[in-house]
Amino acid sequence: MASMAPLRQFSACLRCVRQPATGAFAANGTTIRLLSTTPAVREELQTEKGTSTPPPPPPTPASAQGESRDIPEYMKKWGRLDPNRVEDKRAERRLIRRDGVLPIGSRRRRAAIRRSAMRKTDEIPFEQLPYQCFQEARKILLEDRQEKLKQIETQKLRLKNLMAQDPAVSGGERAKEARIKSMKEHLNELIILADINDPIVKKKFEDGQGDMNKPIYRYLADRKWRQYKRPLLEQRLTQMNIVPDFLPALDTVVDIELAFGRKVIQPGDFVDSSVSEKMPRLRVQSFEQGEKLVSVVVVDGDVPVPEKDGFTYRCHFIASNIPISPTQTSIPFTMIGHRDSKATTPAEKQIALPWLPPWAHKGAPYHRLAVFVLEQKDGHKLDVTEIMNTKRDGFRLRSFIDKQQLKPLGATLFRTQWDDSMAEVMRRAGFGDQVDVEFKHKRVEPLPYKRRTERMR
Amino acid sequence: MRPPLWRPVFRPLNPSSCCSRNLLSPRIHSPRKPVVAPCTSPFSTTARLGKRSKGKANAADPRVTAIRYHLQHPLTPRPLHFSRTRYLRHWTIHRAWMLFLRKRRRAEELELERQYESMRAACEHLRLMDDNGMTVPPAEAGGQGADPGTLGPRGKEVGRLYRGAMRKVGIWGSVPVEYARAQVDFPSREGWNHGWTR
Numbered sequence: 001m002a003s004m005a006p007l008r009q010f011s012a013c014l015r016c017v018r019q020p021a022t023g024a025f026a027a028n029g030t031t032i033r034l035l036s037t038t039p040a041v042r043e044e045l046q047t048e049k050g051t052s053t054p055p056p057p058p059p060t061p062a063s064a065q066g067e068s069r070d071i072p073e074y075m076k077k078w079g080r081l082d083p084n085r086v087e088d089k090r091a092e093r094r095l096i097r098r099d100g101v102l103p104i105g106s107r108r109r110r111a112a113i114r115r116s117a118m119r120k121t122d123e124i125p126f127e128q129l130p131y132q133c134f135q136e137a138r139k140i141l142l143e144d145r146q147e148k149l150k151q152i153e154t155q156k157l158r159l160k161n162l163m164a165q166d167p168a169v170s171g172g173e174r175a176k177e178a179r180i181k182s183m184k185e186h187l188n189e190l191i192i193l194a195d196i197n198d199p200i201v202k203k204k205f206e207d208g209q210g211d212m213n214k215p216i217y218r219y220l221a222d223r224k225w226r227q228y229k230r231p232l233l234e235q236r237l238t239q240m241n242i243v244p245d246f247l248p249a250l251d252t253v254v255d256i257e258l259a260f261g262r263k264v265i266q267p268g269d270f271v272d273s274s275v276s277e278k279m280p281r282l283r284v285q286s287f288e289q290g291e292k293l294v295s296v297v298v299v300d301g302d303v304p305v306p307e308k309d310g311f312t313y314r315c316h317f318i319a320s321n322i323p324i325s326p327t328q329t330s331i332p333f334t335m336i337g338h339r340d341s342k343a344t345t346p347a348e349k350q351i352a353l354p355w356l357p358p359w360a361h362k363g364a365p366y367h368r369l370a371v372f373v374l375e376q377k378d379g380h381k382l383d384v385t386e387i388m389n390t391k392r393d394g395f396r397l398r399s400f401i402d403k404q405q406l407k408p409l410g411a412t413l414f415r416t417q418w419d420d421s422m423a424e425v426m427r428r429a430g431f432g433d434q435v436d437v438e439f440k441h442k443r444v445e446p447l448p449y450k451r452r453t454e455r456m457r
Numbered sequence: 458m459r460p461p462l463w464r465p466v467f468r469p470l471n472p473s474s475c476c477s478r479n480l481l482s483p484r485i486h487s488p489r490k491p492v493v494a495p496c497t498s499p500f501s502t503t504a505r506l507g508k509r510s511k512g513k514a515n516a517a518d519p520r521v522t523a524i525r526y527h528l529q530h531p532l533t534p535r536p537l538h539f540s541r542t543r544y545l546r547h548w549t550i551h552r553a554w555m556l557f558l559r560k561r562r563r564a565e566e567l568e569l570e571r572q573y574e575s576m577r578a579a580c581e582h583l584r585l586m587d588d589n590g591m592t593v594p595p596a597e598a599g600g601q602g603a604d605p606g607t608l609g610p611r612g613k614e615v616g617r618l619y620r621g622a623m624r625k626v627g628i629w630g631s632v633p634v635e636y637a638r639a640q641v642d643f644p645s646r647e648g649w650n651h652g653w654t655r
């Protein structure tokens with residue numbers, strides 16, 4: 001136990017290390033992975049997703065219960081220690097040492113909570129806190145909200161009237177459509193403005209409890225995504241030339257998170273071949289209302305062709321007819337694969353081309369593997385049996401998109417290169433004959449006058 | 458590390474908490490005799506850093522601790538951290554204040570616009586008025602805007618008051634004419650807006 005206690009204490013300290021808002025990503029693309037980063041990233045994920053999955057439980061109840069056997073007698077005598085209420089230094093230290101939990105907030109706050117609990121004063125809800133300026137501010141905001149609600153009502157009525165209007169009166173079909181569009185935009189703006197000043201909405205969003213079915217939370221999540229994650233993704237996509245190489249242009253509108261098992265891959269990371277052997281897991285957060293059917297395509301853009309001294313494409317994965325919505329964000333391909341194996345007819349399947357583990361020759365430059373999420377037109381289902389015939393080598397994403405009438409919603413990428421486990425992965429994937437192939441730089445003979453001569457020595 | 462000499466150091470003259478006890482503690486009449494502060498270094502106003510002794514004598518009053526905590530500070534003060542609810546309250550008040558300012562600004566703009574429009578309507582009325590106080594059609598009235606002196610087909614009879622009102626003579630008699638427009642560092646990029654029409 002004596003050796004256990006400081007260890008746990010250390011992990012507790014690690015958890016409190018303040019992470020930058022990015023999670024574990026430095027600006028230059030290198031990852032700094034600490035033990036503590038994973039929960040932090042998961043929290044961030046939660047905030048954006050806004051689903052009701054519970055946060056990773058703090059190790060208090062379960063682990064403390066599980067380890068209660070080896071807690072020594074003198075520690076049990078300390079009694080129950082509440083991380084919200086411990087006030088003095090000794091209790092804090094005991095809490096960290098025995099339960100491995102850090103006290104929450106400042107000592108002053110904890111003292112205040114403890115005192116009020118001792119006095120049995122009932123907690124005042126946030127909106128009723130007796131601060132004059134705050135209450136005046138709330139009055140102003142509520143008044144504004146009422147105004148906005150009234151405006152929404154009138155705007156809805158106007159929109160309804162316009163829809164019923166004869167196009168000849170409103171100046172032609174096109175003018176009417178343009179007016180309807182602008183009025184709808186204004187209506188959406190008003191709906192956002194009605195709730196944007198609500199502190200409870202802000203609090204809920206920050207806690208990750210926002211309901212993504214409501215426009216305000218979708219708006220906030222979108223704004224947050226566009227502040228950091230999207231610029232970062234854009235940077236990676238342009239720096240690694242995804243945009244001109246795979247697609248002529250791309251405007252990402254969904255937040256995609258790629259993970260292999262529990263390991264989240266930041267865009268552009270090198271992934272070990274043993275890790276990427278299994279199918280990935282996608283989390284696609286869309287910020288627009290309604291359900292969409294999407295296809296997911298994974299393409300390798302750097303397959304070397306030594307004969308032509310160039311590169312070609314290879315398709316690693318195609319899955320179609322996957323529904324996503326603001327609340328339905330997860331695409332677990334492993335589960336989809338299980339469902340597919342139970343399907344009776346090939347048309348019911350969703351995975352058209354099964355996952356081919358990314359592989360690279362020894363000595364070849366790294367391979368970029370881009371993951372694209374493509375929206376199917378008008379929510380129509382694609383014919384999977386037809387896509388099954390797609391050839392993997394020389395796959396062209398542009399032609400595929402044109403042929404299937406898809407619209408790219410977003411992309412992310414990871415990289416792969418030769419590593420220690422690559423040979424085994426290739427053998428398992430059926431490329432055993434390629435294992436021994438090694439790419440080497442061609443030796444360029446220096447021109448005669450560039451040779452080092454006696455004179456130069 | 459010793460602090461630089463030029464920095465004010467707030468430290469009790471005696472390492473023990475005797476002086477604070479004397480000044481602040483209500484327990485002056487306690488049976489224990491208060492420790493008299495012996496002046497250890499007569500040539501200095503600041504106290505020497507004596508060795509810290511672990512004992513009952515050093516256990517300070519929490520109020521004294523609080524005061525010392527607020528007096529002794531490093532060069533950079535600690536950052537202002539709000540608690541969660543305090544921050545949310547602050548945010549609420551800030552948003553409400555911004556909303557209030559915006560609404561007030563909008564109201565001021567609207568008021569100014571209303572005043573301008575009513576002035577313009579009055580001038581237009583004068584321009585279209587003949588000597589009998591009757592309104593004439595715009596085709597018969599004189600010029601407006603940049604050339605208010607131009608007469609219409611009915612001559613001086615129409616818009617007499619308007620022409621008088623538009624005369625700028627003597628307006629800048631007592632004030633420098635430079636104040637006619639807001640003074641800026643550079644002339645505007647396209648000196649005059651020729652394309653402007655009402």
